[in-house]
């Protein structure tokens with residue numbers, strides 16, 4: 001019998017508009033030749049295990065009823081329960097959540113955490129709603145997806161526009177429905193609810209740790225190195241601060257409000273305070289405003305994309321003059337742009353490795369919740385750094401062995417682990 005699937009795509013996807021899921025499929029195709037006999041199982045990676053679309057109705061503060069589209073996708077659970085964030089954004093689509101869930105499977109396997117991959121989202125712009133409305137959205141969404149999440153099934157966490165408060169509401173709602181406090185159902189919780197020290201900064205810290213490893217490989221001295229950052233929220237803000245504290249010069253930062261530039265280096269602490277106050281970098285007095293498109297062409301040692309996906313694309317990749325790109329965001333580089341950066345000799349540390357710090361400390365949080373025994377921040381940061389460094393070393397070694405990019409190497413390491421688990425578990429029934 002032929003190995004070709006009867007339907008190459010699930011019927012709920014539009015083959016003309018695959019969005020981020022199309023990007024992910026191309027990445028899987030690139031890694032397949034390196035999977036040896038495991039390639040027999042590769043179709044597993046191209047089909048999310050479970051896709052739940054829910055209606056989230058709430059009463060708005062003005063008394064009217066609003067409906068929002070919510071998703072939870074469990075891409076793969078061969079290596080353990082699903083794990084991945086929940087995003088609130090007006091442009092969230094099923095294709096995007098599927099891709100983000102798949103990248104979580106790859107990421108968790110790339111750094112060897114005992115998890116599968118999952119992701120969730122609600123299609124709304126949270127800036128248009130009050131805290132009380134967002135609480136109602138979160139609680140209803142959690143109830144709707146409650147049938148598939150749980151501490152040993154699928155563990156959500158914060159992502160774009162969600163935070164520790166969102167996780168507290170999710171944990172409370174799930175616990176109320178279960179009739180028992182279940183701290184382990186979500187991670188990224190407030191410390192008072194079983195959250196972990198170091199979680200808030202973990203993704204940005206992980207980005208910084210792998211950037212240090214990449215700098216060593218490429219003979220770049222961190223002190224005085226130039227850095228540009230797109231997205232100055234949780235991930236970009238923390239990474240930018242750690243570079244600044246290591247003596248690097250953060251010369252430009254871009255967010256949804258604009259781009260700010262200072263060739264002598266921005267005062268990152270002041271910029272963080274400004275963003276906390278004003279909601280964005282626009283209007284910061286410690287630098288001059290720059291055209292958004294010009295940001296990409298700045299000469300720099302490091303470029304840290306830490307906003308949304310597909311920000312580095314065929315239209316701007318050619319302009320990039322960074323030596324190293326460390327992906328803080330998920331999926332910030334399209335496959336065409338990846339090839340362009342590769343041809344230019346730019347060293348790209350891929351998202352599935354470089355932004356795995358958040359899920360790594362989420363894993364620590366989950367372990368601490370199960371044992372009800374909590375570690376110090378120092379212990380957490382040390383363990384995080386060790387996992388990130390070991391993962392970087394193994395993936396860089398794989399890249400040298402096969403003469404492939406770090407992204408392909410990360411996918412080889414991760415997909416091999418996932419498909420090995422799939423194979424030894426076997427198919428049920």
Ligand SMILES: NC(=O)c1ccc[n+]([C@@H]2O[C@H](COP(=O)([O-])OP(=O)(O)OC[C@H]3O[C@@H](n4cnc5c(N)ncnc54)[C@H](O)[C@@H]3O)[C@@H](O)[C@H]2O)c1
Nearest residue numbers: 161203231232233234235255256306307328329330355358
């Ligand atoms: N928070 C985590 O632990 C974590 C973990 C892994 C990956 N990520 C990924 O990192 C990225 C950022 O997440 P975050 O938690 O820092 O989110 P955040 O909401 O804290 O920050 C997002 C940042 O992106 C900026 N932004 C939004 N739209 C933009 C646009 N069109 N142009 C330029 N900038 C824009 C915002 O202004 C903000 O500075 C996302 O891709 C997310 O999936 C986050």
